[in-house]
Amino acid sequence: MSAKTYEVRTYGCQMNVHDSERLSGLLEDAGYVRAPEGSGEGEADIVVFNTCAVRENADNRLYGNLGRLAPIKARRPGMQIAVGGCLAQKDRDTIVKKAPWVDVVFGTHNIGSLPVLLERARVQEEAQVEIAESLEAFPSTLPTRRESAYAAWVSISVGCNNTCTFCIVPALRGKEKDRRPGDILAEVEALVAEGVTEITLLGQNVNAYGSDIGDREAFSKLLRACGTVEGLERVRFTSPHPRDFTDDVIAAMAETKNVMPQLHMPLQSGSDAVLKAMRRSYRQERYLGIIEKVRAALPDAAISTDIIVGFPGETEEDFEQTLHVVREARFAQAFTFQYSKRPGTPAAEMAGQVPKAVVQQRYERLVALQEEISWEENKKQVGRTLEVLVAEGEGRKDDATRRLSGRAPDNRLVHFARPEEPVRPGDVVTVDITYAAPHHLLAEGPVRGVRRTRAGDAWERRNAPQEQKPAGVMLGLPTVGAPPPLPAAPAAGCGCD
Numbered sequence: 001m002s003a004k005t006y007e008v009r010t011y012g013c014q015m016n017v018h019d020s021e022r023l024s025g026l027l028e029d030a031g032y033v034r035a036p037e038g039s040g041e042g043e044a045d046i047v048v049f050n051t052c053a054v055r056e057n058a059d060n061r062l063y064g065n066l067g068r069l070a071p072i073k074a075r076r077p078g079m080q081i082a083v084g085g086c087l088a089q090k091d092r093d094t095i096v097k098k099a100p101w102v103d104v105v106f107g108t109h110n111i112g113s114l115p116v117l118l119e120r121a122r123v124q125e126e127a128q129v130e131i132a133e134s135l136e137a138f139p140s141t142l143p144t145r146r147e148s149a150y151a152a153w154v155s156i157s158v159g160c161n162n163t164c165t166f167c168i169v170p171a172l173r174g175k176e177k178d179r180r181p182g183d184i185l186a187e188v189e190a191l192v193a194e195g196v197t198e199i200t201l202l203g204q205n206v207n208a209y210g211s212d213i214g215d216r217e218a219f220s221k222l223l224r225a226c227g228t229v230e231g232l233e234r235v236r237f238t239s240p241h242p243r244d245f246t247d248d249v250i251a252a253m254a255e256t257k258n259v260m261p262q263l264h265m266p267l268q269s270g271s272d273a274v275l276k277a278m279r280r281s282y283r284q285e286r287y288l289g290i291i292e293k294v295r296a297a298l299p300d301a302a303i304s305t306d307i308i309v310g311f312p313g314e315t316e317e318d319f320e321q322t323l324h325v326v327r328e329a330r331f332a333q334a335f336t337f338q339y340s341k342r343p344g345t346p347a348a349e350m351a352g353q354v355p356k357a358v359v360q361q362r363y364e365r366l367v368a369l370q371e372e373i374s375w376e377e378n379k380k381q382v383g384r385t386l387e388v389l390v391a392e393g394e395g396r397k398d399d400a401t402r403r404l405s406g407r408a409p410d411n412r413l414v415h416f417a418r419p420e421e422p423v424r425p426g427d428v429v430t431v432d433i434t435y436a437a438p439h440h441l442l443a444e445g446p447v448r449g450v451r452r453t454r455a456g457d458a459w460e461r462r463n464a465p466q467e468q469k470p471a472g473v474m475l476g477l478p479t480v481g482a483p484p485p486l487p488a489a490p491a492a493g494c495g496c497d
Helices: 014-029 058-075 086-091 093-098 111-124 169-173 181-193 218-226 247-255 272-278 284-297 316-329 356-379 454-462
Strands: 005-010 046-051 080-085 104-106 128-130 151-155 198-202 234-238 262-264 302-309 333-338 385-390 403-407 413-417 428-432 441-443 449-451
Touching (some): 005 014, 014 046, 014 080, 014 151, 014 198, 046 058, 058 080, 058 086, 080 086, 080 111, 086 169, 093 104, 093 128, 104 111, 111 128, 181 198, 181 218, 218 247, 284 316, 302 356, 316 356, 333 356, 385 413
Parallel strands (some): 046 080, 151 198, 198 234, 262 302
Antiparallel strands (some): 385 403, 385 428, 403 413, 428 449
């Protein structure tokens, strides 16, 4: 009698990645085991879709995937399919109507209910749809199966109080709700005790943290508090909003040693007229002012951004203003998107929808400009000596090139020559940068030094042969607020292989 296997398919933002780690932890806590790497379509006993709703074709993508699983499920009695995330929160009963072979639909506010809903669907032999209207438990308080042994997400808030006309997230994630600073730091300390050396503070609008308690400096205080956690080497955060980006945050970044010289600051558009139509509560001058202050305090900071091309009403002059900001800000990287209608957002109903051909042409011009700037900025790194946190799975060609890969303090991707001594993900190497491409750096000479870390030890423990691992160990926080585990295997309906 073997345990049932599960697979979680994640779409969308970092918040969904964070939630999926919790979904995996909940399932493992309830007795399921992860399907082996390389498993084929529909081989897992439980398939969970953690969906995103920010793209116009999100539902088409989901229903296409569900459609491919329908005949497989029909041939495999006992197989279950669950749909969660933002699209589930939005579509609710529609999912089961369109795909009646789905067993469970759950929303963004009640991911902790998944194991119970799966068991209820099995016992009652009918679909279970449960969408909570408010948050039941912070995702970070649930069991977790982290994808990385050395780096972790830490959610500091959920939801968003902004009303950007292109975004449906506030309607699906709800109003902003902050965690208590003590709870956040307790989680950070627990992660560090397990070997984690890098954490990313996560929120839909991360630097608005403190709005619940009326403390405008709560986020900068949190950054400084992370600086006191012994063993925590790297702190990052995403995604901030220019409206809430205050001078005290810049000071905290500059003065807190383990806060990395990296900033992801969404621009969306460089045009004041478009920003107003988007209901973005800043203008070009304010945005560039923030960039200037960050560069003055952190000269080596790598700044990245998000940009939407072709928002309704965008003129050629508006687009030229976006190009102007890109030239002035000199982003290390930009995540560029062609505007697509998000059903249920004000922008979807706006006049002046820009023709697809015009959007495509502007998009290509923007990408070409940003590629040129990214390459120029990366070339400035040549000759520098950097400490690189060795990563797992970052370099797709590492085996062929006999290299390893990792992230510099500013989060640039670095490929480096494989040293003679063993190096594990989570360890730190010191390298000299010899070549720059638009999206990565190369260190082709010998590695200057290797520092074995507790994070590398944690990776080694996780990847030790099964018989060497202590029984019952799962990385993550204690199971605070988790639903009760499923009954023993026979009662839970676990079948034989």
